[in-house]
Amino acid sequence: MGRYYNGDIEGKFWFGIQSSNSADRFGVTGNEPAYLDYWFEEDNLEDVEAEIKRIEESLGDKIKIIEDFFEENDSYNDEKLKKADITEEEISEFADLELGIKIRDCIKENGQCSFQAEC
DSSP states (O other): OOOEEEESSOEEOOTTTSOTTGGGGGTOOOBOSSEEEEEEEGGGHHHHHHHHHHHHHHHTTHHHHHHHHHHHOSOOOHHHHHHTTOOHHHHHHHHHHHHHHHHHHHHHHHSEEEEEEEO
16 A cells, blocks of 8 residues: 655655655644645745755765666665665655655745645
């Protein structure tokens, strides 16, 4: 079973890797109960970009390694990750980086970005 987010941006959280509240790290806290509601505005763009930069700096050269890995693999497991020298933490950071980029691009394009994330 997957957990999705939808609204101005849409996607699926990475199973077993990415939490439903991953967008919290970009400066806005989701509202519960069954869904986390997110509303980012242009005022949040600086926080979003700062967190994207932090993740990019943290991952460094691993970003390209992970991108190349997923160009060659449509799935992964512990053995494949170990062989590629990629940790679960790095995959989690990469998943959040993709989410942050979607949020940033949406804010830049629309002046705001709102979506619901399944818990």
